[in-house]
Every structure is written in structure tokens, then in C-alpha cells.
Amino acid sequence: MATCWVPGAEGSGFGLDNLPYGVFSRATTEPRVGVRIGEYVLDLAAALREPEFAQSSLNAFLAAGSTAWRSTRAKVGGMLGSEAGRRHAEEYLVPLTEARLHLPFEVADFVDFYCSEDHASNVGRMFRPDQEPLKPNWRHLPVGYHGRSGTVVLSGGDIVRPHGQRKAPDAELPSFGPSERLDFEAELGFVVGTPSRFGSSVTTADFAEHVFGVVLVNDWSARDIQAWEYVPLGPFLGKSFATSISPWVVPLDALAAARVPGPVQEPEPLPYLQRVADWGLDLRMEVRVNDTVLSRPPYSRMYWTGDQMLAHLTSNGSPLRTGDLFASGTVSGMDRAERGSLLELSWAGTDPVTLADGSERTFLADGDTVTIGASAPGAGGSQVSLGAVTGTVRPVA
Structure with a gap:
């Protein structure tokens, strides 16, 4: 491998095998x-x-x-x-x-998926304890929803606590006000370069011809607003107020050494979703609130991989546009220390986490700064850094 002459580049995570x-x-x-x-x-x-x-x-x-x-x-x-x-x-x-x-690119459309079996199972156990954790469709297709591209923002900015309509379990009627259950979601985002024709679909084999690279994503979520509004059509204002992305787009080619097989899928997906290459990614993520590392979610456990997300996204003939962003959904693992949201870490607010200063959190407080970082193995034992996506919660003025 060539040696980089730039001072400090080698071993920094931003060497010749990265180039974001x-x-x-x-x-x-x-x-x-x-x-x-x-x-x-x-x-x-x-x-x-x-x-x-x-x-x-x-x-x-x-x-x-x-x-x-x-x-x-x-x-x-x-x-x-x-x-x-x-x-x-x-x-x-x-x-x-x-x-x-x-902001590194003009975001055309934004789609958010729900591709972690561990995350989806945790949510199912929390809110449907007497039912199967996963809905019947979950292992047949990557579930997702369309977000709002105009609220995708650059890492480092303030995130104003959103207002919305929410209803407490013991209240007769809903009320309107600032979210009391503001959360983060640690995700990976895929950035589309090459568009596709209206009415056509993109196969899993063509993933790398259309997707240029990846960014880190924090899909901020107002859980109380989301819980009241999502029936029957799914996430809306509880999600669309802000989504932060990291400033550096890491090319897919920089992640060659991080590619791993995705998890075994049972039942076997329909033909249009079947994998023809390994697009699981061995990413080591870390979530920090203020000075405390709360979790290290393992992206390699994601049930649906990026090529399958893209194939499903376009399977109805919806065209890709340059600048489209689609995200993986919350990355979580089997253990508490691997959960990628406070919803899971605090088990819907029933089991607080303790920060380094001794304070407790079930959901985010004003002034909290959330930092999501990630790295991946590179060529010859090196590390490829994806940088970080950060944001600080501010109250409504």
C-alpha cells in the first residue's frame, strides 16, 4: 500500500484507504x-x-x-x-x-428503514408483550417510511426540542407542547449518486453502481408524539423535525475490507431481494451522551443489508435521484450495551441510564449533546473512520 506524505494521516482513520x-x-x-x-x-x-x-x-x-x-x-x-x-x-x-x-450534498428524497432485528424485536417486546415481537411482514421485506429531506441537517448543529400533539396513557384527551420523550437513533445512511429511470427497478446486483457511499445518521425521534400519531399510517411529525448526518461521505470502495455476509435470512427472501454479494458491513459504532459512552451498536448484525434496502425502495418503479438518502433504521444488538436508542436503553422509560456526572436519563434533557461515531476495518489492518455525527438539544426559544 502506498505511503501517505500528509503529516499525521497514517493511523488517523482518514488515510489513503478512506478518502471521504x-x-x-x-x-x-x-x-x-x-x-x-x-x-x-x-x-x-x-x-x-x-x-x-x-x-x-x-x-x-x-x-x-x-x-x-x-x-x-x-x-x-x-x-x-x-x-x-x-x-x-x-x-x-x-x-x-x-x-x-x-452539508455535503443536496438531499433529494429521504427514506428511513427499520432493518435491525434486535431493535424491532425490542420495540415489539416493549409495546406488544403478549404478541410475537415482529410483525408478520418483517422478515419478508425491509420495512420503511418516507421522511422529510428539508430537515436533514449537518452534524454539529442545535436540535430544537419539537412541539407536537401527545397523549399520556392516563389522560382523556391529547395535549400540545414540547416533547417530553426526545430520543436519538444511531443509524447508517446510504447516499445515492446515479439515478434510475421512472418505472424501473434496481437489482441488488447494481447496488454499487447507484450508491456512492455512506454517512452516519442520527434520526432524532420524539417518542411521545410518535406514539400518539403513528396509528394507522406510521411515523410523521415525531420524526420529521430533524435528522442529522455526518459531514464526510465515505465511498463504498473505502469499505471493501469491512464487507461481511449478512445474517442468514429465514424464510428466504423473494427473488428480487436475494443477495448476490456481501453487503453486510463490520462497522463499530459508539453512542455517547455528553461524556458518557452509552452503547456500541454492532452494524454487522443488521438483518436487511443496503443492497436489499435499495432493491425494495425501487421495486415499485420509484426512481432514484442523485442525492437520495436512505437510512438503515436504528442499529442495535442483543445486549443492553449494544442498543442504539434511549427507548431501548431505558426500556421505554422504565429503567434509567446513569451518566458520568451521576445524573439519570430515560430520554434526552435540554443541553444534552449526542455523538455517534463509527469505524471499520481497512486494508492491511488499518482503520477507516466514518467520523461522527453530533447534535445538542436546545429548548424552544
Whole structure:
């Protein structure tokens, strides 16, 4: 493997085997596309002088397709991994401390799935204790819902506690006010580059031709609003107020060493959902509230994999658009220390978690900062970092 000449890049999680894309600006420049390497950003608009990088989003580059993605990755890797490349590219490195990060792509549509068997089973046990945890359809298709793309926001911002209608179990009528059960959900998001035709579907085999890469997602959830509104049509205002994503889009090619077989599926999925390649991912996630690590959800246990999500998403002929984002749903594991939401960690508010300062939480308090990070194995024993997605809860002004 080539050696990177950028100081501190090797061993940082943002070395040559990662090269994630984002959008940044400086005090003297407009937003443009860059690639993170260590604690620097390579200004692609200046280094490559191609028009799709002198843009305020990745969308033009995403739309260029997989051949362009791989060609650019090879060029950037060559510049950052050779002395000849150093002579050309070094002047275009920007320290992260001088870069302001922006939402990396214009979100076209947003779909959120429900693909963790452990999470879905936990929710079933909490709210339907006398029934089977999973609904009859769950093992036949990846359940999902359409979200609101206009409330997908960049990591690091404030999340204003939403107002909504909710009804306490012992109340005769609903009331309206700020959510009292605000939650996080640790998820992985898939970013679509190449669109598809209206009326056509995308097969599991074509996953990597349409999906460029991944981001970390926190699908903030107002559980009390959600519980009252979701019957009979599903999540709505309890979900659509904010969804945070990480600033760096990690290409699928950077996750080659992290690919693993998905879990055995019984019953066997219908033909359009059958896997032809391994798109399970060995991601090591970590959820932190303030200074306390609450859980480490294992993404490799996700029952439905990204290729199956994409195939189901388009199976009715719904077209893909450049900038579409679809998320995995909450990532959870078998043990309490692997649960990806406070709903599960506190078992619907009945079993509080204790933070490092001694305070307890069943759901999020104003001022709480949630950080979701993840890493994956890279080539030759290295680590590929997905960075982090953060957000701080603020009260309504």
C-alpha cells in the first residue's frame, strides 16, 4: 500500500484507504468539494480543476457515475501517496481548523428503514408483550417510511426540542407542547449518486453502481408524539423535525475490507431481494451522551443489508435521484450495551441510564449533546473512520 506524505494521516482513520468527500469553505473562498486526509482537506476544485468540484454540493460529482468516482479516487490517491503528487497537491491542503464544513450534498428524497432485528424485536417486546415481537411482514421485506429531506441537517448543529400533539396513557384527551420523550437513533445512511429511470427497478446486483457511499445518521425521534400519531399510517411529525448526518461521505470502495455476509435470512427472501454479494458491513459504532459512552451498536448484525434496502425502495418503479438518502433504521444488538436508542436503553422509560456526572436519563434533557461515531476495518489492518455525527438539544426559544 502506498505511503501517505500528509503529516499525521497514517493511523488517523482518514488515510489513503478512506478518502471521504465533503464540502468546505474558508474565509476567502466559496463552498467547494474537498477530500479529507488526516487533519487536512484537499481542495479538489484547485487540485483537479474540474467544474464539478467548484460546487457547493457533491451532487454534480455524484451524478457522474461509478466510473468517474473510481477514476477520481485513483487520482486523489496518487497525489496523496507519491512524491510527484506531493509537488502538485501540497499547496492545496487546507488545515481542518481553517475549514468550515457544510452539508455535503443536496438531499433529494429521504427514506428511513427499520432493518435491525434486535431493535424491532425490542420495540415489539416493549409495546406488544403478549404478541410475537415482529410483525408478520418483517422478515419478508425491509420495512420503511418516507421522511422529510428539508430537515436533514449537518452534524454539529442545535436540535430544537419539537412541539407536537401527545397523549399520556392516563389522560382523556391529547395535549400540545414540547416533547417530553426526545430520543436519538444511531443509524447508517446510504447516499445515492446515479439515478434510475421512472418505472424501473434496481437489482441488488447494481447496488454499487447507484450508491456512492455512506454517512452516519442520527434520526432524532420524539417518542411521545410518535406514539400518539403513528396509528394507522406510521411515523410523521415525531420524526420529521430533524435528522442529522455526518459531514464526510465515505465511498463504498473505502469499505471493501469491512464487507461481511449478512445474517442468514429465514424464510428466504423473494427473488428480487436475494443477495448476490456481501453487503453486510463490520462497522463499530459508539453512542455517547455528553461524556458518557452509552452503547456500541454492532452494524454487522443488521438483518436487511443496503443492497436489499435499495432493491425494495425501487421495486415499485420509484426512481432514484442523485442525492437520495436512505437510512438503515436504528442499529442495535442483543445486549443492553449494544442498543442504539434511549427507548431501548431505558426500556421505554422504565429503567434509567446513569451518566458520568451521576445524573439519570430515560430520554434526552435540554443541553444534552449526542455523538455517534463509527469505524471499520481497512486494508492491511488499518482503520477507516466514518467520523461522527453530533447534535445538542436546545429548548424552544
